[in-house]
Amino acid sequence: xxxxxxxxxxxxxxxxxxxxxxxxxxxxxxxxxxxxxxxxxxxxxxxxxxxxxxxxxxxxxxxxxxxxxxxxxxxxxxxxxxxxxxxxxxxxxxxxxxxxxxxxxxxxxxxxxxxxxxxxxxxxxxxxxxxxxxxxxxxxxxxxxxxxxxxxxxxxxxxxxxxxxxxxxxxxxxxxxxxxxxxxxxxxxxxxxxxxxxxxxxxxxxxxxxxxxxxxxxxxxxxxxxxxxxxxxxxxxxxxxxxxxxxxxxxxxxxxxxxxxxxxxxxxxxxxxxxxxxxxxxxxxxxxxxxxxxxxxxxxxxxxxxxxxxxxxxxxxxxxxxxxxxxxxxxxxxxxxxxxxxx
Amino acid sequence: xxxxxxxxxxxxxxxxxxxxxxxxxxxxxxxxxxxxxxxxxxxxxxxxxxxxxxxxxxxxxxxxxxxxxxxxxxxxxxxxxxxxxxxxxxxxxxxxxxxxxxxxxxxxxxxxxxxxxxxxxxxxxxxxxxxxxxxxxxxxxxxxxxxxxxxxxxxxxxxxxxxxxxxxxxxxx
Numbered sequence: 001x002x003x004x005x006x007x008x009x010x011x012x013x014x015x016x017x018x019x020x021x022x023x024x025x026x027x028x029x030x031x032x033x034x035x036x037x038x039x040x041x042x043x044x045x046x047x048x049x050x051x052x053x054x055x056x057x058x059x060x061x062x063x064x065x066x067x068x069x070x071x072x073x074x075x076x077x078x079x080x081x082x083x084x085x086x087x088x089x090x091x092x093x094x095x096x097x098x099x100x101x102x103x104x105x106x107x108x109x110x111x112x113x114x115x116x117x118x119x120x121x122x123x124x125x126x127x128x129x130x131x132x133x134x135x136x137x138x139x140x141x142x143x144x145x146x147x148x149x150x151x152x153x154x155x156x157x158x159x160x161x162x163x164x165x166x167x168x169x170x171x172x173x174x175x176x177x178x179x180x181x182x183x184x185x186x187x188x189x190x191x192x193x194x195x196x197x198x199x200x201x202x203x204x205x206x207x208x209x210x211x212x213x214x215x216x217x218x219x220x221x222x223x224x225x226x227x228x229x230x231x232x233x234x235x236x237x238x239x240x241x242x243x244x245x246x247x248x249x250x251x252x253x254x255x256x257x258x259x260x261x262x263x264x265x266x267x268x269x270x271x272x273x274x275x276x277x278x279x280x281x282x283x284x285x286x287x288x289x290x291x292x293x294x295x296x297x298x299x300x301x302x303x304x305x306x307x308x309x310x311x312x313x314x315x316x317x318x319x320x321x322x323x324x325x326x327x328x329x330x331x332x333x334x335x336x337x338x339x340x341x342x343x
Numbered sequence: 344x345x346x347x348x349x350x351x352x353x354x355x356x357x358x359x360x361x362x363x364x365x366x367x368x369x370x371x372x373x374x375x376x377x378x379x380x381x382x383x384x385x386x387x388x389x390x391x392x393x394x395x396x397x398x399x400x401x402x403x404x405x406x407x408x409x410x411x412x413x414x415x416x417x418x419x420x421x422x423x424x425x426x427x428x429x430x431x432x433x434x435x436x437x438x439x440x441x442x443x444x445x446x447x448x449x450x451x452x453x454x455x456x457x458x459x460x461x462x463x464x465x466x467x468x469x470x471x472x473x474x475x476x477x478x479x480x481x482x483x484x485x486x487x488x489x490x491x492x493x494x495x496x497x498x499x500x501x502x503x504x505x506x507x508x509x510x511x512x513x514x515x516x
Binding site: 100 | 390391396398423428
């Protein structure tokens with residue numbers, strides 16, 4: 001593990017302080033110039049780049065909207081750079097690698113995954129075919145969500161999630177949006193898959209159902225994020241079907257998915273639990289009470305399916321672990337302050 | 344006298360060659376339009392059936408295309424692949440402008456090529472098919488025109504070259 005730590009250390013230093021090439025490549029030259037001149041303080045914290053036609057170019061970092069002028073400086077309202085129709089058209093071509101025809105399915109779902117696992121949300125005029133979305137044209141808004149792999153953020157958590165008998169405890173991550181639940185889940189998966197020395201356990205076979213291509217960030221089949229070497233990924237697969245497919249075909253010990261909530265998802269999860277498979281998943285919500293108000297999830301909680309519940313918050317910082325709750329006794333096994341050191 | 348004879352022969356042959364070169368343009372244009380047609384068919388396959396991304400598709404088509412039209416595709420590929428933030432139209436237009444002078448294609452041909460670039464890669468498959476069908480139609484039409492012009496002009500330029508050569512000889516020598 002010493003080796004991995006060293007690797008993590010260098011990658012954090014070098015990789016996170018620069019804006020990734022794949023993201024810059026997806027922007028036209030003038031926007032590239034602006035974004036790459038952002039003050040260094042914000043550079044590693046950029047979460048989103050938002051382009052809206054005829055409206056200011058906005059960067060979202062540290063829970064704040066930042067407006068930029070054409071020199072990349074942070075400015076007040078009326079001086080910011082306005083995204084032109086041409087910028088938008090060019091960005092869209094670059095994001096789709098000039099090949100909208102090859103990405104019809106992705107566009108239908110409203111997002112495209114760039115190389116590096118960054119997701120780009122698309123808004124525009126939707127063209128329907130019967131009741132189904134056929135494509136999006138006249139693109140008016142793009143949201144580039146910069147995928148951040150924070151290797152090592154879950155290291156300190158792992159001994160709460162793996163029992164002394166080397167058995168993984170079903171885990172639910174509860175978090176409001178934009179608090180880093182996917183990032184945390186990804187790193188937990190990596191640790192589960194690779195195995196660790198402390199707490200001591202050999203790795204588990206993990207199956208990911210990556211419905212929105214965010215966890216592994218697959219680009220042309222290859223995962224762009226480190227999700228461990230014992231991990232199988234069903235990319236862009238609906239969760240309910242994917243869970244069943246994994247059980248049938250890949251004999252996973254742990255199934256990981258992001259953002260459950262639908263009735264079908266819960267049924268599939270129950271199916272997996274009956275098959276003796278462990279589970280790690282996330283759900284949107286401020287705290288456990290809020291999650292319990294959703295009928296589908298409430299039943300899972302009542303059955304005491306989840307042995308560990310991690311609650312995240314963005315106070316004081318994105319990725320703060322608010323508490324870890326024992327799902328069986330509903331008592332906290334750890335409460336804030338345990339700030340997860342990011343960046 | 345002998346010098347005069349040699350001079351006349353030189354004048355007649357060079358005028359004849361100029362005539363042949365001018366006539367050859369018409370033959371070449373027809374041939375290049377046919378090559379373009381084939382290349383576009385390849386591109387259509389790459390796009391519709393292989394779903395390759397446009398830069399890769401253009402590169403593959405460029406390699407397989409006839410030398411005379413290859414650079415339209417390869418140059419566009421190079422510009423797009425350099426990731427310098429060009430749009431497809433910009434790259435395609437530049438490749439056409441840069442290379443069309445080296446071919447026998449005329450202004451009409453250039454226009455349909457540029458038109459094609461405006462829609463290339465920017466829409467879903469259904470509209471790509473339409474774009475391809477449209478350029479096939481246009482190329483067919485231009486091929487027919489080229490054939491008519493070839494029939495009309497090929498012989499004329501060949502004969503005209505030699506005749507003008509003879510005329511020069513008669514008048515000046």
